[in-house]
Amino acid sequence: xxxxxxxDVARRGADSIDREVFGTRAGFILAAVGSAxxxxxxxxxxxxxxxxGGAAFVVLYIGLTLVIGIPIMLxxxxxxxxxxxxxxxxxxxxxxxxxxxxxxxxxxxxxxxxSYYSVIAGWTIRYAIEAMLSGFPADPVxxxxxxxxxxxxxxxxxxxxxxxxxIVMVGVEKGIEKASMVLMPALFFILLGLACWAAxxxxxxxxxxxxxxxxxxxxxxxxxxxxxxxxxxFSLSLGMGAMLTFASYLSKHENxxxxxxxxxxxxFGVAFIAGLVVFxxxxxxxxxxxxxxSAMGAxxxxxxxxxxxxxxxxxxxxxxxxxxxxxxxxxxxISLLEVVVSSMIxxxxxxxxxxAIIAGSVITVIGIFPATNLDILGVMDAVAGEFFLVLGALGxxxxxxxxxxxxxxxxxxxxxxxxxxxxxxxxxxxxxxxPAILLLVVWNKAGGALAAIxxxxxxx
Ligand code: TRP
Numbered sequence: 001x002x003x004x005x006x007x008d009v010a011r012r013g014a015d016s017i018d019r020e021v022f023g024t025r026a027g028f029i030l031a032a033v034g035s036a037x038x039x040x041x042x043x044x045x046x047x048x049x050x051x052x053g054g055a056a057f058v059v060l061y062i063g064l065t066l067v068i069g070i071p072i073m074l075x076x077x078x079x080x081x082x083x084x085x086x087x088x089x090x091x092x093x094x095x096x097x098x099x100x101x102x103x104x105x106x107x108x109x110x111x112x113x114x115s116y117y118s119v120i121a122g123w124t125i126r127y128a129i130e131a132m133l134s135g136f137p138a139d140p141v142x143x144x145x146x147x148x149x150x151x152x153x154x155x156x157x158x159x160x161x162x163x164x165x166x167i168v169m170v171g172v173e174k175g176i177e178k179a180s181m182v183l184m185p186a187l188f189f190i191l192l193g194l195a196c197w198a199a200x201x202x203x204x205x206x207x208x209x210x211x212x213x214x215x216x217x218x219x220x221x222x223x224x225x226x227x228x229x230x231x232x233x234f235s236l237s238l239g240m241g242a243m244l245t246f247a248s249y250l251s252k253h254e255n256x257x258x259x260x261x262x263x264x265x266x267x268f269g270v271a272f273i274a275g276l277v278v279f280x281x282x283x284x285x286x287x288x289x290x291x292x293x294s295a296m297g298a299x300x301x302x303x304x305x306x307x308x309x310x311x312x313x314x315x316x317x318x319x320x321x322x323x324x325x326x327x328x329x330x331x332x333x334i335s336l337l338e339v340v341v342s343s344m345i346x347x348x349x350x351x352x353x354x355x356a357i358i359a360g361s362v363i364t365v366i367g368i369f370p371a372t373n374l375d376i377l378g379v380m381d382a383v384a385g386e387f388f389l390v391l392g393a394l395g396x397x398x399x400x401x402x403x404x405x406x407x408x409x410x411x412x413x414x415x416x417x418x419x420x421x422x423x424x425x426x427x428x429x430x431x432x433x434x435p436a437i438l439l440l441v442v443w444n445k446a447g448g449a450l451a452a453i454x455x456x457x458x459x460x
Contacts, residue, residue, distance in 0.1 A: 019084060020172040021249050027177035029259055032237075032246050034180035034331030036267035037187065039120055040235040042325050045271040046278040047298040050288075052227045054210045056218035058275070060228035065268055068437055069232045071429045072393050073243055073260040075400035078410040080247030081256070086342035087241030090248060094404045102395045103343075105388060106241035110339040111359070112384035113240070115367035116377045117336065118164070121329035122156030123148060123300055128322035135315055136308035140301045148297060153371040158364060164333040165360035168341055169353045172249050176334050183327040188270065190324040195273050197317055198280040207283030211275050226444040229437070230386040236267055239389035239396070242335040245342050256411060257419040257426075270328075277321070281306045296374055337363070375456050382452035387445045394438040401430035 022028040049057045083090025088103035095102075126147060130136075137143035147153065167179055198204060218224050233239045247256075278299065282288060287302040307318030337360060344355035370377035400407050407430075411423050 019249070021251060022177055022246075023173045024177070025254065025259075027173070027181060028246065028250060028254065029262055030180040030184050031172075031176050031331070031335070032243060032259070032263045033266045034176075034184050034328075035237040035242055035246065035335030036235060036263055036332070037184065037270045038328040038332030039117060039124075039325065040231070040332070041267065041271040042191075042274040042278070042328060043120060043299045045231060045235060046275055047296075048227050048231050049211070049275065050279075050282075050298070052218065052221070052224040054279075055212050055214040056216075056221075057224055057228055058211065058272075059214050059219065060225055061232055061271075062268065064229050064232045064437075065236065065264055067429070068229065068393070068434045069236050069238065070260050070264050071426050071434055072233070072238050072397060073236060073264065074256055074411060074426055075396045075407075075430055076238065076241065076243040077247040077250075077256045077260060078400055078407050079396065079404065080241075080244035081250050081252070081254075081413075082404070082410045083244075084248050086248065086346045087244055087339060088343045089346045090244060091241075091399065095399045096403075099395075099399060099403070102392065102399070103241070105395075106244075106392060107340055107343050109240035109384050109388040109392060110242070110336045111363055111366065112380055112388075114164075114333055114336040114340075115363045116370040116380045116385075117329070117333060118160045118363070118367050119153055119157045119371045119377060121160045121326065121333060122153060122158075122371070124322055124325045124329055125160055126152070126156045127300065127304060128319060128326055131304075131307070131315060131319045131322060136304040136318055138308060140305040140308070143304070144297045144301050148300070149372055149374060154368055157367050157371050160329070160333070161360055161364040161367065163330060164337055165356050167330070167334055168337045168360070169356040171352060172338075176338065179334070180331050183331055187324045187327045190320045191270065191273050191277065194317060194321055194324075195276040198277045198284075201280050201284040203284035203286075204280035207279035207281070208276075210283065210288075211279040222440070222444060226390075226441045226448075229441045230390060230445060233389040233393050234385055235271055236264060237332065237335055239392035241339050241392070244396070245339050246335065248342070253414045255414045255416055255419070257415055257422070278303070285309065296378065379449075379452045379456045382445075383449045387442070387449040390438060390441050390445050394435060394442055397430045397434040397438065401427060401435070 022031070049061075079090055079094050083093045085093060087106040088100065091099045091103040091106075127136075167176065237243055282302050285302070285306050287305065303321065304318065307314035307321075310317070337356070340359040340363070341352065341355045344350050344359060345352055348355075350358075370380055408423050408427060411426065412420055415423070
């Protein structure tokens with residue numbers, strides 16, 4: 001029985017001998033699930049789903065998770081474990097210097113996404129604290145307007161970034177792994193409890209119907225399709241090297257396909273359960289119109305309103321909900337910051353603490369812009385959260401499918417016999433199916449990003 005760390009050191013070569021590794025398999029999976037599960041599942045999924053016709057979106061989202069999500073995750077795992085470096089270094093190693101711009105795009109995506117993600121996470125912290133201290137607001141629309149931008153938003157954004165920076169400073173095993181091991185199971189059980197409670201509401205069935213009954217023409221709508229693809233990448237933390245970075249801390253014994261499957265199903269499961277909480281609540285309280293209007297604030301307007309209307313029980317449930325959301329947000333933010341920090345460690349040979357403070361401060365400052373204006377937040381999400389991610393996913397599919405030397409070997413390391421047989425299928429998908437689908441989506445999302453930028457320039 002070889003000692004995993006020794007094997008790794010031998011393979012890694014001298015300059016990365018002290019690269020950290022995950023202590024346990026569960027630690028890796030929980031950190032990756034922690035990255036995947038976050039505001040994307042509970043804030044973004046329900047509102048994107050309600051924009052694009054509910055159940056049709058859900059069906060496409062499941063299909064795309066399986067057909068392109070899992071292959072892309074495997075591609076990131078393979079490149080990360082082969083490269084044993086953060087995105088920039090790993091991509092250079094696997095594809096040569098021509099591919100460096102993609103590495104830089106990954107780091108830029110991490111910086112931009114975290115800077116607005118943190119603003120939304122800040123709202124979450126505020127709602128959790130306020131609910132504990134004084135309950136939910138009587139007029140949720142006015143309250144959201146008052147706290148979502150400006151100084152109140154900036155203060156909570158700072159608090160959230162401080163927590164994220166703190167955990168990343170401590171490192172992979174003691175910081176990221178330990179935090180995820182406790183926080184992720186907690187989040188899951190809270191959400192499950194909430195879904196049971198939501199089922200008891202009057203009018204819940206109407207919410208389920210909207211959520212779960214597909215309509216044929218929306219299934220064929222390119223915008224709905226692209227939204228589902230974009231949401232799948234955002235939710236699975238794909239397309240910007242987060243999973244790649246985690247895999248760089250992984251030993252050769254890990255069964256990549258099994259882990260990718262577990263992570264994807266866990267992420268889908270949480271999004272799906274979040275839908276089982278959010279849609280019945282929205283329907284039970286007749287909030288459909290409000291949610292349709294203010295997509296960004298949907299969750300932060302509809303749910304507090306619901307909790308407020310339900311008295312003491314609502315307050316308890318609401319506190320739990322926002323705590324769970326906060327937990328999901330922080331484990332995701334960790335992975336976004338880790339992409340930037342690990343790149344700085346590898347490229348500039350900085351100490352982890354120094355890198356975390358520098359990167360975290362830059363991101364904190366950039367986040368002040370989306371914290372002052374929700375239109376800016378929307379543009380950043382359209383550009384970095386959608387367009388960059390689909391482009392980054394297309395890039396990694398091509399890199400691993402066509403350029404990387406012997407990707408099959410990397411995928412086979414640690415694979416079970418059953419998956420070993422599926423490796424050619426995965427590679428076929430990465431070479432042909434995924435790029436074909438993604439070209440379409442990239443085109444659609446480029447249009448979306450441009451339109452968002454133009455609207456910002458012309459509209460306000
Ligand atoms: N997946 C996370 C969520 O659903 C957000 C996130 C974390 C992310 N890391 C990422 C999104 C990397 C895209 C890329 O909330």
